[in-house]
Amino acid sequence: MPLNVLFAARHDRWESYETPLRNAFSEAGLEVNLAQDIPPAKVDYIIYAPNSELRDFRPFTRARAVLNLWAGVENIVDNPTLDIPLARMVDEGLTQGMVEWVTGHVLRHHLGMDTHILGLAGEWVRDIPPLASERPVTVLGLGELGRACARSLARIGFNVTGWSRSAHGVDGIRCLSGPETLAAALNEAEICVLLLPLTPETENLMDAARLAVLPRGAVVLNPGRGPLVDDDALLAALDAGQIGHATLDVFRQEPLPPEHPFWAHDRITVTPHIASETRPSSSARVIAENIRRGEAGEPFLHLVDRGLGY
Numbered sequence: 001m002p003l004n005v006l007f008a009a010r011h012d013r014w015e016s017y018e019t020p021l022r023n024a025f026s027e028a029g030l031e032v033n034l035a036q037d038i039p040p041a042k043v044d045y046i047i048y049a050p051n052s053e054l055r056d057f058r059p060f061t062r063a064r065a066v067l068n069l070w071a072g073v074e075n076i077v078d079n080p081t082l083d084i085p086l087a088r089m090v091d092e093g094l095t096q097g098m099v100e101w102v103t104g105h106v107l108r109h110h111l112g113m114d115t116h117i118l119g120l121a122g123e124w125v126r127d128i129p130p131l132a133s134e135r136p137v138t139v140l141g142l143g144e145l146g147r148a149c150a151r152s153l154a155r156i157g158f159n160v161t162g163w164s165r166s167a168h169g170v171d172g173i174r175c176l177s178g179p180e181t182l183a184a185a186l187n188e189a190e191i192c193v194l195l196l197p198l199t200p201e202t203e204n205l206m207d208a209a210r211l212a213v214l215p216r217g218a219v220v221l222n223p224g225r226g227p228l229v230d231d232d233a234l235l236a237a238l239d240a241g242q243i244g245h246a247t248l249d250v251f252r253q254e255p256l257p258p259e260h261p262f263w264a265h266d267r268i269t270v271t272p273h274i275a276s277e278t279r280p281s282s283s284a285r286v287i288a289e290n291i292r293r294g295e296a297g298e299p300f301l302h303l304v305d306r307g308l309g310y
Contacts, residue, residue, distance in 0.1 A: 002031040003291065006038045006060075009049035009069060020280040021047070024288035030295070045291050050075035057081040064294050067287050069278050071145065072225065073304050074198040086304045090144045091286045093279030098195075101223055101275035102149040105247050106158070106191055109219045110135050132157035138189035140205075141196035141224060142168040142175065143310070145276065149193060161185050165201065166308075186213040191221065197310035198225035208233040217244035223275035226251040231262075238267050249275040 007014060007021070014036055025032040040059035048054065049069045057066070058081045065085040068076065073088045108114070111129050129135075135158055139150045142164040154160045154172045162170055163185035167177040176185045186192065192214060196202045206220065207230040214220075220243055222229055231252065237243040247269040248262065254273055262268050290300050304310060 002033040003044045003295070004038050004042050005032050005034045005045045005047060005291065006043045007034060007036050007047050008052045008054040009047065010052060011036070013049065013069075017047075017280045017284065020284035021287065024284035025291075027285075028288040028292045030288060030291060032291075045294065047287055048076070055079070055081070057084070060084075065290065065300055067290055068304075069283060071276065071278075072198065073310060074225070077304055077306060077309050085300055086306075087290055087300050087302045088304050088310070089278055089283055089286065090302045091278065091282045093282035094276050095145060095148050097279075098145045098223060098276035099148050099152045101249065101271075102193055102195075102221065103152050103156070105221050105269075106137060106153060106193070107156075109191055109221075109245060109247070110158075133159055135159065135190055136161065136188045137191045137193065138163060138185050139193045139195060140164075140185070141194065142170060143195070143197065145224075146193075146195040149195060161189065164196075182210070183213050186210060188215065189218060190215055191219045194220070194222040194228050195224045196228055198227055199309040203227045204230045206230060206234070208236065211237040211243060214243065216242055218242075219244055220246045221248075222246070223249040226254070235261060235265065238265060243267075245269070247271070249273055 007017065021034055041061050043060050043063050046060065046063055046066045047069060048066050057079065063084055065087060066082060068086065068088050071089050071094060073086065076082065076086065110132065112127060137153055137158045138161045139146050140163050142150065142162045146162065147170050150160050150162045150170055150173045161174045161176065162168065163176045163182060165177065168175055194206065196205065205228050211233055234243065234246055238246060245267045249271045250273055256262060256270060262270055286301070293300055
């Protein structure tokens, strides 16, 4: 008998995911009835996007797991009706996309590329950047994405510090953990990359006090979660020259409203949440593998710790 797998995401995502999912299930040797509308009591697994209409999981009495399509789970992890395993999305396409965005924007600011792209108005100004080894970069968050980005920057030669709330070890990276070491991770970071999950402990982490710990003129890159940064504090720090530039890919409200001051600020770069996108082909294989594991009695991959919130 085939497994009943519910695709609980917005209808406009069905077309891009249906074929990759069916192919991945076939490659994994799974017989699956994949649909957008299955009676809840007959559903075995739920493929879920947190912006779908599904909020009440109580009718899904035989479902074995919820498999999130996104890396972020802050919109579902505290759902009181969800009492079955929840897996977040970790896939090679999502990780590689984040590595490319972070590496590209770190290099942009490290090399001062904006000056040359925007033009020097006929002036021959040879402002030689330091070598990467002389540029301290801090990555806040050492989960799958943070570790991958830290390793990529270290391979180029950057002096990378990684910070996380719980202890992690990454070869070639100076790793700090716990709130008592955050200031040490920030106070030399000429470029600071935010890749923490959004939890009550990390919301507004980069407030006025912590922005002030960064070296004057530091660059902040946020491809992680919009609310990691206190918007008003960031604007004030930019206006005061404490922060030299902010490149932001995620925001409290998306799309970013046209009237938001981020758009008009000359030291803010807005990118439209493109740093890391779930790719249907690669994420479908992750989902198929987790369902195969569930059916084989093996542990699910990338399970969310409800206590930690990610």
